[in-house]
Amino acid sequence: MQISTATASFESPPIDAVGVEERVARLCSRSIKKDAKLQALHLTLSMIDLTTLEGADSEGKVRQLCAKALQLHAALPDLPHVAAVCVYPALVGVAKRALEGSGINVASVATSFPAGQAPIEIKLLEVRRAVEAGADEVDMVISRGRFLAGDFAYTADEIASVKEACGEAHLKVILETGELGTLDAVRRASDLAMRSGADFIKTSTGKIKPAATMPVVLVMLEAIRDHYRRTGQKIGMKPAGGISTAKDAIRHLVMVRETLGQDWLDPDLYRFGASSLANDVLRQIVKQRSGIYQSFDDFSL
């Protein structure tokens, strides 16, 4: 399917890589303590897409992850729940049943995740199947090979077709920034994705290092800001991969607040894709409340 778009030729502003590094370093030096830290930790929990994307995933593993999403830590019943559980399309049904009535979304990766190297018909079929099975959100990967070869029209059409296949489901577009090489390419891919119908732009699959580094996220946030100023449309952001500590997460929140403002400090517009982040945040919350350093042994997998 071909959709004619006007996105094939557009200009993205050049990125000052040194300036980005400096800005990131300055934002990372903020000190968030006490009540502000506790508030940030609670916000972080509510923004997490609890993720399992392994070849070894089974129904049991997904049910266990959903149980974790429903109750993060038995000793702290007043915690917010996570935003979503993210699984492969084959396991969407299992997650949907386990999370019924909880308000937690089910997200599914699709489009031949993580490589994206499959014919477009197969990718679209995968998206439709995931949505039929109940996925509220679809995380697609772009064809990095075509994008890097300069075939921007193909990438734009691909995203637009997937968006159409999603129907009501929200679309997150994974740029896989670790394969894009430069910040200029990250900015261009972000602009392309937003103009082609993305509801969220997402850094990485989590399968490739480096993943969600701070400079990459800042460039994407600036792209979202410029898109908002141009169109009035609020696009969400999801860094994924490599964010495993509460400290990292709080640094991200500082960067979001300083780049996009208060509106984006909301699970509808900002997510963390992570598997081990939740437990570190829980550990810090218990430490903050009790004053005693915690062990990972005290938190469920």
Add this chain to the structure above:
Amino acid sequence: MSERRSAAAADRLPVLKTHKVYVGGKFPRSESGRFDRALAPDGTPIANICRCSRKDVRDAVTAARAAQAGWAARTAYNRGQILYRIAEMLEGRSGQFEALLAAGGRAPDEAAVEVQAATDRLLHYAGWTDKFQQVFSSVNPVATSHFNFSILEPMGVVGVLAPQSPLLGLVSSIAPAIAGGNTTVVLVTGSQPLPATTFGEVLNSSDVPGGVVNILTGRRDEMLAPLAAHRDVDAVLLCSPDPDVARSAEIEAVHNLKRVAVRAHEDWADVQSPYEITDLQEVKTTWHPIGS
């Protein structure tokens, strides 16, 4: 010529070394940026030392936890080789340690004896690494059709409040803990921290994996409570003759029911035995069904 040289030496400002702490195989400063002066008995400053905070304790426990599984998974024989290697390196730097002990007020011949004793202590525990299991494990007689046996396993991360004895006591508290597969966070709080920080340099050049021994300097009242209360620390070894210190640390340690071992010795000359190892081991007993 020699007059000119001595005149220059008199004008020269001495360079005071900052003895950094040893955490995760690296030598960072305290995250707090604070430092204390180490003083000679006559009050002249001889070095700067880090005054660590509870966050340094937290970071050291993280490093020790990360290193623990790998250290315990090494063969007992290999741990013995590494302990022997520490002894080799200590022997090679004996002159420096004698000078440090002498600067702390020890008579030169006593200092030499202490360095030798510390080296020999490492050899003692190097020999025990692959033998204590055989001595202390057992096959137990039971009345059911089970094969029942008990073996020793390392506790995990052990917090050590180092004794006042600056070298021999330090080595005598660390060596049995790591010989049994534990990793350690060692708080050096006495008036003579320099042998301990220098021992960190010895460990770093002795094939000891980073994180197996972490040495922090600072004040006991700032570091001991967070370490004793830390839920990711499995045991604490309190080397202090003061019963109040042991009592307050034991109260902090109840949060996760960690094991508390107390060593009240002032003189560490004779403190060597395999029981020093087994005090920091957990006994695992297995009931294995046999027969019909």
